[in-house]
Amino acid sequence: MESQLPYELHSVIGSESVDFSTISxxxxxxxxxxxxxxxxxxxxxxxxxxxxxxxxxxxxxGQVTIKVNDVPTTATWNNFExxxxxxxxxxxxxxxxxxxxxxxxxxxISKGGHFIxxxxxxxxxxxxxxxxxxxxxxxxxxxxxxxxxxxxxxxxSGSLMSxxxxxxxxVPDTIHISGVPDVLxxxxxxxxxxxxxxxxxxxxxx
Numbered sequence: 001m002e003s004q005l006p007y008e009l010h011s012v013i014g015s016e017s018v019d020f021s022t023i024s025x026x027x028x029x030x031x032x033x034x035x036x037x038x039x040x041x042x043x044x045x046x047x048x049x050x051x052x053x054x055x056x057x058x059x060x061x062g063q064v065t066i067k068v069n070d071v072p073t074t075a076t077w078n079n080f081e082x083x084x085x086x087x088x089x090x091x092x093x094x095x096x097x098x099x100x101x102x103x104x105x106x107x108x109i110s111k112g113g114h115f116i117x118x119x120x121x122x123x124x125x126x127x128x129x130x131x132x133x134x135x136x137x138x139x140x141x142x143x144x145x146x147x148x149x150x151x152x153x154x155x156x157s158g159s160l161m162s163x164x165x166x167x168x169x170x171v172p173d174t175i176h177i178s179g180v181p182d183v184l185x186x187x188x189x190x191x192x193x194x195x196x197x198x199x200x201x202x203x204x205x206x
Contacts, residue, residue, distance in 0.1 A: 005018075005114075005116065006114060006125055008125065008128075008130065009114070009116060009125055009130070012123065012130060012132070013123070016118035016119050016120050016121075017118060017119045018116060018117070018118055019117040019118060019119070019189040019193065020115075020116070020117045020182075020185070020186050020189050021114070021115070021116045021117075022115050022181070022182075023113075023114050023115075023180070024111075024112025024113055024114075024115060024176070024177050024178050024179060024180055025111070025112055025149075025178060025179030026107075026108075026110065026112050026178040026179050027110040027111065027112050027113070027126075027176070027178070028107045028108075028110070028176050028178065029145070029148070029150045029152070029178050030108065030148070030178070032107070032176075033104050033105075033108035034104070035104075036100055036103060036104030036107065037100070037101055037104030037105060037108070038104075039100050039104075040097050040098065040100025040101035040102075040103075040104055041101060043093070043096065043097035043100060044094060044097030044098060044100075044101065045097075047090060047097055048094070050090050051090055051094065054066075054083060054086060054087065054090065058075070058077070058083075062077060063076045066082060066086070112126070112176075112177070112178055112179065113125055113126030113127075114126065115177050115180075115186075117186065117189050117193065119193070120135065121133055121134045121135060122153075122175070122190070124175070133175065134197070135193040135194050135196070136194075136197040136198065136199045137155050137157065138153055138154065138155055138156065138190075139156050139172065140154075140191070140194050140195070140198070141153075141154040141172075142187060142190070142191065144183060144184065144187055145183075146183065146184060148178070148179065149178070149179050149180045149183045150176070150177070150178045150179065150183070151176070151177045151180070151186060151187055151190075152174050152176050152177075153174065153175045153177075153190060154172040154173070154174055155173040155174065155175065156172070157173045158170055158171050158173050159171055
């Protein structure tokens, strides 16, 4: 559970006692990355149907007929203007799908960071950047995968997401620690520190 601390962190930690130090193998859990890739593939495949419907006839016969204001209009390679706007719209959605796939692949191969749990906070060191989260910033909700050594910690911060046919819902920010040994021991340290620093007012016994 302990690993050698990068030199830059010694001055950051100072006199704080270190509960654990570990290196995350991945920046995100593998399941999350694969899910993003699958969404991108499905999105791109669905968009490709419209691309084929639009450009298939154009490639085969050199022209395609579409309706503009309910009037059949023929577009050719020399007269591309009738399908310019649909092409831009479909192209945009195709780029969104490719962006999902690219981000998923990047997160799948992206290495994680160095996590240090101290008496006061959780510190993340990755690619020369340091982020620190005080324990009171965490809600206490955690998810652990013992087989894969993955752990997710929810923060109290987040954002509201809207629903089409329902009320808005809150999506908390999440810190991922993935592919680490002794994940259960790390979870115990985190839970203890979060409980000690819980800012929620306690109900006094009468």
